[in-house]
Amino acid sequence: MDIRQPQREQQRFSRRMVLALGLIAVMAAILLGQLLKIQVLQHPDYATQSTRNAIALLPIAPARGLILDRHGQVLADNRVTFTLAITPNTAGDLSDTIGRLRSVLPVSGDDLEAFQRDLGRSHPYQPVVIRRNLSAAELAAFAVHRHEFPGVELQARLKRFYPYGPLFAHVVGYVGHLTPADLDEASANHYAGIDYIGKNGLEAEYEEILRGEPGNQNVEVDARGRPLRTLRDTPPEQGENLTVTLDLALQQAAARAMGTHSGAVVALDPANGEVLVAYSSPAFDPNAFVDGLSGTAWAALQDDPATPMTNRFLRGAYPPGSTIKPFVALVALQNGVITPDEKLPGGATYQIPGSTHKYYDWKPGGHGAENLGEAIRDSNDVYFYQLAMRLGIARLSAGLAPFGFGKLAGIDLPGEAAAVLPSPEWLQRRYHQPWYQGQTVMVGIGQGYLLATPLQLARATAAIANGGKLVTPHLVRSNADIDNPADAIPQGIGLSAAAMSEVQAAMRAVVTSGTAHNLANDPNAIAAKTGTSQVRRARRNDAGRALTGDPTALQDHALFIAYAPADHPRIAVAVIVEHGGHGGSAAGPVARAVIDAYLQGSASPLPTPGATP
Amino acid sequence: MNWSRWLIRPWQRLDPALTTGILLLMAISLAVLYSSSQGNLGIVLQQSLRFGIAFTALLAIANTPPERLRAWAPFLYAIGLVLLAATLVAGHSYLGARRWLGIGPLSFQPSELMKLALPLFLAYYYAQQEHVQNWRAAITGFFVIGVPFLLIAKEPDLGTAGQIAAAGLFTMWLAGVRRRWFIGLIVIAAVSAPILWHFLHGYQKDRILTFLDPQRDPLGSGYHIIQSMIAVGSGGVFGKGWFNGTQVNLDFLPEAQTDFVFAGFAEEFGLVGVLFLIAVYLLIVLRGLAIAYESRDPFGRLIAGTLSLTFFLYVFINMGMTTGILPVVGVPLPLISYGGTAMLTFMVGLGILMSVHAHPRLHE
Known part of the structure; x- marks a missing residue:
């Protein structure tokens, strides 16, 4: 029964061999199928991958x-x-x-x-x-x-x-x-x-x-x-x-004159808007940023109370203070609310008719009755309170706009701020508040809601210097590779020549016999306007006097706009010295340093670059 | 006439078909290695030397009558088990696995010996068994396979363990063990796979997961498969030409001379070359099966059939893993891959085939 049966065994072996052959056939078929798939069907794909592998x-x-x-x-x-x-x-x-x-x-x-x-x-x-x-x-x-x-x-x-x-x-x-x-x-x-x-x-x-x-x-x-x-x-x-249009010597002069003060200096060529100086103080060493700041160095810069990272000339919005007065005067002349010769009553204070609130002049006791030129020369606040009231906020705001206030100057730098040219519509939109006449009065002397950047001030100053054309400040001239729309012939803003020369003469008088007479002996005929703007940040007592404490932090900002030479202006400057006090004494010398360096310093050799690592 | 005994007769034992196949593979191997080593003649010479040694072994085995091989089988199997056990206790640890055993200056993998010893021993067992179809024959077979399987799996080297088990199962299949045992084994394997998964080592799970999705770690464990498939696929129908394979010559293809030698070949010689290579392998395998079929001796036909099937299994596994059909298991391409031990095993196996063919009459 269980005797070996070679014959049957042989047959069984053969049957199983056939099945084994079938297994081989299946394995071979699977292999061939896969090879056809990747070597023929997907070949283009793999060929691309192979090329991408080997070619870098x-x-x-x-x-x-x-x-x-x-x-x-x-x-x-x-x-x-x-x-x-x-x-x-x-x-x-x-x-x-x-x-x-x-x-x-x-x-x-x-x-x-x-x-x-x-x-x-x-x-x-x-x-x-x-x-x-x-x-x-x-x-x-x-x-x-x-x-x-x-x-x-x-x-x-x-x-x-x-x-x-x-x-x-x-x-x-x-x-x-x-x-x-x-x-x-x-x-x-x-x-x-x-x-x-x-x-x-x-x-x-x-x-x-x-x-x-x-x-x-x-x-x-x-x-x-x-x-x-x-x-x-x-x-x-x-x-x-x-x-770029910058001038190393001028920038150095500006920085030297600013010293350790916080603030900004902008100087433009009034003929075309080329930026000669653009300086914000204090600054930081850009070399430290090239390979990345360490966390502590970054924190130190961020926490520095002097905010060296803030670009003051481009983004610093300051109340222009009395530097607005030449522009207010031009708007008033243009609108016919005053003639150059009409004298307005002076005095220590001004009151809006029907109101008891008193607006003080900066000068204790105030000025006498003055005409437009005298009022600019002496920075007569009471005169400009009245001028602002005669104009009303609508005409005042509309009249200041062509000088570039409240608008981006359009400089070829990222991050510019537009600051604020207030109007009733703006106040309603921004703060949902109605406009009060008292606010019009404040705009007349460059306070209140009115804010301007040093760049805007320099631009507006250039418009007075060049006889009423609004330039666009720019750092790079158009050339074969660069099309800079800012580098264009400036457009007139429609001011009468008579009004222009009236204000220009007044600004020259500011230096010869007015609030900036400390610059009177400068060899270059400088025309200017001083300004002092109240610091909102400083705490004040009820009388409006700054409280004592940190002596510099509580002082007002000193502002100064200027151009020179007065008859053929080649440079327009705006300076702000934060907490510098009075515009003429604190900011004026900075403007003069830049003007002098530009108008007579071009012959002097340029300083060699510092060895800052 | 003494000289003819030593110089001529041994060569007469060589089977012409098998010898032709071997020589073709040898030529292909040298050509591929020469290119993938960027013209390193040293590697080619070393491989040639190995061919020489391995072929000498083939010649010796081919001239050894099968009955002597059969007589050795139990001892070889016993020695294999002892060495496997010794490896687990005293083997060299390399990359976390104990697979190598050192004897003096030599070191080798006992599992390599088991690749031949196990089928030899099973063929020996079934050839003398009178009742192949009873349960005792089946259980004994599984036990004979199970012991070395577990010893090698413990190293751990699951790939080799699986290949050895496959060889043993081929012998059992050809010997005529009842089908139900194989079906039962398949069922048990399928059911226990999820359980076994938990016992796999991290790298083993990794290989299987990578096989299922090479892109899950393209620069890590998936790199081999991806680069290898790019090599094969970019070869296209006609290949990039000898020495022009960028994958292999610019080192993108890992193990281009050992386990992934096929990818370099497929890149340079394309589908045409691959079909030729497969044809050569089929020539060897089909000739081997024919030898088994023709053999009148149970031991001879069992061992010849097993070795032929196993030979093709290796070809399939290697090409399969290179082309993304199978997970990477580290199997050399028979007689092409660079390396001596595997080549010796394959040659001895082919020598056994020739011996079976050359000694048709086995005395009972």
Whole structure:
């Protein structure tokens, strides 16, 4: 029964062999199916992936264009710096490498933090920066030990350098490291290989011109990303140098004259709106931003009560105070509510008819009856209270608008503020309040809701200097590559020549015999208007006097607008010295320093750039 | 006439078809390795030397009568078990697995020996068994397979354990163990798979998950599969040409000379080359099955059939994992991959086939 049956066994073996053959056929069919799928059907797909694998586009960064002042002085430069980077998969044990590296040159906690952060974002075959800005001594120290550090390489890079440090911080701005937030998909390939992007000021405004276009090398790479041979080479398009209208010597004169005061200086060429000076004080060193500020340094800047990060000339909205008076006078003449010769009663105070509230003159006891020119010269508050009342807020507001108040000046810088030209409509819209006549009175002397930036004031001053044309302040002239709409022939704002010359003469009288007579002996015929604006921030007693405490914080802001020479104006200036006190004595000398430097200082040699690192 | 005994007769034992297949694979292997090593002649010479040694072993086995092989089988199996146990106790640990055993300056994987010893022993057992269809024959077979399977799985080397079990199951199948046992095994495996999942090591789960979705970790565990499929797929119908494979020559393809050698071949020679390669393998396998079929001796046909099927299984697993059909299990492509141990095993296996063919009459 269970005797071996070779015959049957043989048959069974054969049957099972057939099934085994079937298994082989199935396996072969599966293999063939898969091979047909990926080698024939999906071949184009895989071919693309294979090409993408093996061909890398190595970006070549362009050199960023320099920023030069009108005389060719370099305001933003590129310097070669040396950076140490570690390629993780060739360096081996990272903590050991860094530990040994630290015995050769210092690596700070911030460096390590940045290294760890970047490490997490990159492939192991990509070098990650561990130290920037190696000094000559560190460079030499590393060079000696180089062979001990496989995977650690020295890279030369161009780094932005601002030779004048804080001097142009608010106008030239600064570049900083490119972050993912800076890029959208469209712009990403314009930044291949580029480390920096303009974050502020001219650096940001003219980013595309300064940046250039990266080139690239089409190289065959191995799996570690090592280039093996170059297939095609597209050189980068270098960034273009940007010549701006600023004048180094003037900016330095302004900064020197401002000293440690907070405030701002703007100087324009009244003929065309070219910006000669744009200075905000205090400032910060933009070089510190290039490779990123540490958290503590950033906090220190943010918490500084002097707010060095605030761009006062562009965004500082100040009550213009008495510097508004020449403009109010022009509006009044234009509207025919007064003639140049009509004298208005003086006195220590002014009361709106039917009201008991008294508006004081700045001068105890006040002035006598004065005509328009005298009132500007003496900055007669009571005269301008009456003028404002005669005009009414509607005509006053509409008349000030053509000088650019309440509107963006249109300068080629990011972040400008429009400040405030108040009107009943504006008050209703903004605060849902009705307009009171008392507010009209205050606007007449540049207080109340009226706010202007130093840039707006300089622009308006230029309009008086050039005989009634509103320029658009700008830092860059139009040329073959740049179309700057601000650089256009200024349009007249429809003021009569007679009214203009009346106010111009009055502003000259301000210097010769008025509130700015401290500048009377200046060789350049300066025309000006002083201003003092009340500081809202300062606490005051019931009589309106500033309370004692921090002596400077409680003083009023000193303002000064000026142009020179009076007959053929070549420069218009607006100065504000925060808590400086009286406009003529505190802000006037700053304006004079700039004017003198411009009108007679052009022959003197330009100072050499400071050695700020 | 003494010289003919030593110089001519051994060669007469070589099967022409199998020998042709082996020589073709050898030529392909050297060509692929030369290209994937970017023209490293050292690697080619070393592989040639290994071919020489392995072929000498083949020659020796081909001239050994099957009855002698059958007589060795129990001892080989016993030695294999002892060495596997020794590996677990005293083996070299490499990447968390104990797979290597060192004897003096040499180190080898006992599981490699088991790849031949297990089918030899099972063929030995079933060839002398009178009642192949009873339950005792089935249980014994499962036990003979189970012990080395568990020892190797414990190393852990689940891939090799599975391959050895497959070889053993082929022998049982060809020997005529009842079908129900195989069906039962499949049912048990399917039911217990989710439970076994929990006993798998992290890397083993990883391999299976990666196989199901290579893109879940494209730079990590999915990298092998993705780069390998890019290599095969980009080869297209006619291939990129010898020495022109970018995947393999620019190091994108990992293990391009060992487990993933097929991807480099497919990239440079395309579907046409691959079809030729498969044809060569089928030539060997079908010839092996024919030898088994023709053999009148139970032991001879069992071992020949098993080794032929196993040989194709290796080809399938390797090509399957390279082209994304199977998870990465670390199986060399027979006679093409760089490396000596596996080649020796395959050659000895083919030597056994030739021995079976050359000694048709086995005395009872």
